[in-house]
Amino acid sequence: MQINIHHADSRGTADLDWLYSRHTYSFSSYQDAERMGFGKLRVINDDIVQPSMGFGTHPHENMEIVSIPLRGSLRHKDSLGNEHIIPSGEIQIMSAGTGIQHSEYNNSDTDEVNFLQIWVLPKLQNITPRYDQKRFDSSKRKNKVQLVVSPAGNEDSITINQDAYFSLADLDESHSLTYQINIVNNGLYVFVISGAVTIGDSVLKQRDGAEISDVTAVSLNANNVAQVLFIEVPLSRR
Numbered sequence: 001m002q003i004n005i006h007h008a009d010s011r012g013t014a015d016l017d018w019l020y021s022r023h024t025y026s027f028s029s030y031q032d033a034e035r036m037g038f039g040k041l042r043v044i045n046d047d048i049v050q051p052s053m054g055f056g057t058h059p060h061e062n063m064e065i066v067s068i069p070l071r072g073s074l075r076h077k078d079s080l081g082n083e084h085i086i087p088s089g090e091i092q093i094m095s096a097g098t099g100i101q102h103s104e105y106n107n108s109d110t111d112e113v114n115f116l117q118i119w120v121l122p123k124l125q126n127i128t129p130r131y132d133q134k135r136f137d138s139s140k141r142k143n144k145v146q147l148v149v150s151p152a153g154n155e156d157s158i159t160i161n162q163d164a165y166f167s168l169a170d171l172d173e174s175h176s177l178t179y180q181i182n183i184v185n186n187g188l189y190v191f192v193i194s195g196a197v198t199i200g201d202s203v204l205k206q207r208d209g210a211e212i213s214d215v216t217a218v219s220l221n222a223n224n225v226a227q228v229l230f231i232e233v234p235l236s237r238r
Helices: none
Strands: 002-006 012-015 019-023 041-049 054-060 064-071 073-078 083-087 090-095 100-106 113-120 130-135 146-150 165-171 176-180 187-194 197-199 202-204 209-213 217-222 226-233
Touching (some): 002 202, 041 187, 041 226, 054 073, 064 083, 073 113, 083 090, 090 146, 165 176, 187 197
Antiparallel strands (some): 002 209, 019 041, 041 113, 054 100, 064 090, 064 113, 073 083, 073 100, 090 130, 146 165, 176 217, 187 209, 197 202
16 A cells, blocks of 8 residues: 555645635645646645635636535536535535536625535546536445445436545544445545544544555544545546
């Protein structure tokens, strides 16, 4: 197993009046030649947006964009005619394909929203743009892996235009589990949303992440109550 740890405080930072963001990989003004992505995984942004503020209408193309609200809710509008609220507990995906314009705002005028914005390079270029969102039952990830994004929408997950899999797990203290790689030679990014876990000899604390390759399965143990996001992606950048 090859493992590369990204500690939370090693991430890039954007600190604006309306936005505080930590960037696992190079993004906007944060550029690091050693942090350009992990295979098809290109961006993991941990965004906190102030009340009623947000990202105005802007374009994307040929990118798979997954948003996971952790606290609060987002207000989405796009050029496909979609207008939705995405609260914590739901997951949003956009296949930008040939091109889409959208805005994302904090839906509250009193409370911050904190969400993960994750970009994955697509498998097929120039597809028809697509939008989806779904609520997932948190009881189904209690001390086990819950699939939420997959290529074929397996296990009631939402689909992505890539051989990529996103899963969540909510772990009790001292609970162990094993993540099985879905496609041979895919890599796995483990992101600790809260709590702390141990993988091999490595301890990952809140907002730490780990790039893991050359494995068919990854086992971890929760040092305390923890929530973990697994992002499995092809490692080729081509």
